[in-house]
Amino acid sequence: MAYSATADEHHDAHHDGPAPGLMRWVTTTNHKDLGTLYLWFSLIMFFVGGSMALVIRAELFQPGLSLVQPEFFNQMTTMHALIMIFGAVMPAFVGLANWLLPMMIGAPDMALPRVNNWGFWILPFAFTLLLSTLFMPGGAPALGWTMYPPLVLQTGEAFPFLILSIHLMGISSIMGAINIVATILNMRAPGMTLMKMPLFVWSWLITAYLLIAVMPVLAGAVTMLFTDKFFGTAFFSAAGGGDPVLFQHIFWFFGHPEVYILILPAFGIISHIIPAFCRKPLFGKASMVYAMAAIAFLSFIVWAHHMFTVGMPLAAALFFMFATMLIAVPTGVKIFNWLATMWRSAMTFETPMLFALGFVFMFTIGGLSGLMLAIVPADFQYHDSYFVVAHFHYVLVPGSVFAIMAGVYYWLPKWTGVMYSEVLGKLHFWLTTIFVNLTFFPMHFIGLAGMPRRIPDYALQFTTFNQMATVGAIGFGLSQLIFLYIVIRSVSRAGEKASDRVWEGSEGLEFEVPSPAPYHTFTTPPAVR
């Protein structure tokens, strides 16, 4: 790809900059501004959700209730999960998409810039609604992020706020996803054929389809909860001919694709970083795309693996077991392709690469434990135990969150024009990696030994590993302060100037424009070879 950056060839300078003052952030239609907003929002939510995780971990440091009442503990669990998933990880990926997609495909901006702004600004309001429930009589929702009826119907004043804030998040996600699909399919520079598209773009194209397909289903599910609670419908009550399990089916029809929404963009990011620091093209690019498409397709037919214990007909349990196991195949292709990229390459280990390697290693651990969960008879033992908690934190924290951090380190110099401190970055990586394992690895043990999840207090034999996990969590949290410091320093432009290419091995249109990238990247489409 050859393109010499001529960002302001076609118009005079004063249009290039952002509007002055705070209103810039309110009215902006610029993909970079919105990307920045999304990323900051996500970081704040990560800290809020993480603080709640620390309350959970602190209470679990020793047996016996030591800090909070069970109700409050359950509120923390519920809010922690909702905030981390809908407030931290999803917006972080959307933020990265905003920053990068137009640059990667050679477009001036997203296809629907105003919708883009709306998609973002709904979120702070949605989370205001959700967080406000903490201060209501009866407190925040306390029924787990899965919101199973009939328990969820016992929620007090928080209930309508929970449902309606989820509706708002859904509206935001759907608008964001539609925008991304339109951008990718419609705004590519001439010559950027689908198969030439960078993998992050591909991963987001597929993710956006998942979002468009399943967010409305979640909306439908919570709407039924809503009418069951307030308008006397009987979807989830046996007395009226409904079934509580019906909710679980609809929820997980959304919920399982949702977890791939949380991982596919991560796959995309990793597929950029590994080749860059290996100085070797990604192995099997086409099969990487097919693998993601296969994962996305399969994600629609495995939902009931979250419900093996509800008492499904045998044939259904078998079907969902086999379909779930199948996902290991395309995911394995991805892992092996990354390994093949590393093989006989010339690696260096800057911070983004460290996080990417950490991702491959620890995501594999999480994925393999997921495979164990798919074995129905064994899942009867694992289900709703800390083994599941260990599984999904391995795919989510050293999975999604590591990929986000890898991506931020990788592209931050491009965004700010300055290099972050490599020493601090590496310190951040090593501390984070050590503590993340100290936090979540012992959860496998207590889970297998029989500790249920979502409990504020536990039997004595689980103490040791819980204490390890708590220490790990605090260390993990503190380590993130380093990350905060690094980001703030970069944003305030302290540090060495970054070159346009930033990394020796970096590829892609985004590395052909100056660092920091100009406010409007491509006013005329670049030539793509």
Added chain:
Amino acid sequence: MAHASDYKNVYYVPHGSYWPMVGSVGLFLLAGGFAMALNGHGVGSWVSIAGAATLLVMVFGWFRDVINESVAGLYNAQVERTYRWAMGWFIFSEGMFFGAFFGALFYARTFAISWLGGEGEKGLTGNLLWPDFAATWPTAGPLELGGEFIAMGAWGLPAINTAILLTSSWTLTIAHHAIKEDNRQKVINWLAATVALGVIFLFIQGYEYVHAYQDLNLTLESGIYGSTFFMLTGFHGLHVTLGAIILAVILIRLIKGHMSADNHFAFEAGAWYWHFVDVVWVGVFIFVYIL
């Protein structure tokens, strides 16, 4: 719009806009107020109404901007394609929303009801817990929530409504062909007919609801039958309302002289939406009324 016209030949990038923020505040007030009202706080309804009003202002303002830009000729083929993609996938997401309710209906009828009635793999449920309940449809469940009711027949008003809606799709298609031929009066006539059919549909449905509540004792509380019946027909009705409003606005714009044979995406988007609503109705008619 100086800078916009600079890119014009290749891309159109709009300036900053206040409308999204207005929309976010509107949604916030609408949702927050509604939630407060449901919790029994009186001001909630007012907050909610203020939110709805704000949203309305946003819709007007935002669309005015878009229409002005379009009329000013700022858009190009690319923007047009973007709108097509966006509308298409928006409609797809709406389809998935209805899918959730159709799924619920399917699950209840094939699994939940038979188990509760003592049939199938979990038939022990019925035998042990609900010995008096037989798996039939329609049903309000083992405890007959909401009392005895009569189900809505398919071949009276609903069948007429089906005919009306199908006809409206046909009139709309005629209008669509007319706009391509640039025959403005013909478009206006047939589009007006479409809107009128939509309104008649809504009136009949309203009448049907009154009939259900007053004569059949069929309410939202009538167990799973009432739940699925009213949620599916109700959300469909809301979509017909929205579709009719969209078409009415387009009608007004046509009368004002907007749109032309080769620039009428707003019309097409409205038409797609209308056909979508029509297709959903066919599903509702088959699965809710007939089967």
Added chain:
Amino acid sequence: MSTNRLKFAGAGLLAAFALLLSSSAMAAGWPPMNMPEGVTEISREVYGLHMMMLIICAVIGALVFIIMLASIILHRKSRGAEPAKWHESTSVEIIWTVIPFMILVAVAIPATATLVKMEDTSGAEMTVKITGYQWNWHYDYLDHDIEFFSNLDADSTRAYQLGSDLSPLDVEYYLLNVDEPMVIPTNTRVRLLLTAGDVIHAWWVPEFALKKDAIPGFINEMWVNVEEPGIYRGQCAELCGRGHAFMPVVVIAKEPAEFEAWVAERTDTE
């Protein structure tokens, strides 16, 4: 600290940590960290499946890690490595699609067999209906005239409270003890029917490898045949509100004769 030293310090710490965890598994005196083998034919089969999966996954994980580590050590730029030119090979890709698939087929077969056995609830010699409530269990012996509630024991109840004067450490079977345990005969095929009175609960005894949801308005079935007399403990495994952590399951398996004696005694006192 130079970044290189940092790197090695980090890697060293990580290795030490891994060592610590794995050696802790072997050291005596550590708390339980694996699934119990249990006391039924089914539970042993489940345990076998679990161990098989664990080993397969450990081996695959180790392979992935070794290849990664080898690349990291051998193919690093600081050692003067030159990147190879290839970046595609249909044949290897087919290999690493097909081999995992075959592994999966191989594990699916025993898993299916066990599942079919577990789901076959026929041939029961005795039936107990278990109902979950917020927050206790109710046991109803359908073939005998026995029914009772089973609550968390008094000591645990006192000890768990915030600011309690009784330390959990001083309670025997803290949170795993009840006032009135369920009793079943050994070497008997007992059918368990599960339902709930309010919200969803889940009845779980790890030693039996049994966990199933108790759903209001519906009945779920499972069966157990305990071989060893003993006391087996478990917990509610589906979030059911504030008392979810405090509704344990305790099952006493007695020799059939002793069980009959228990039945007689129970029926007398009522």
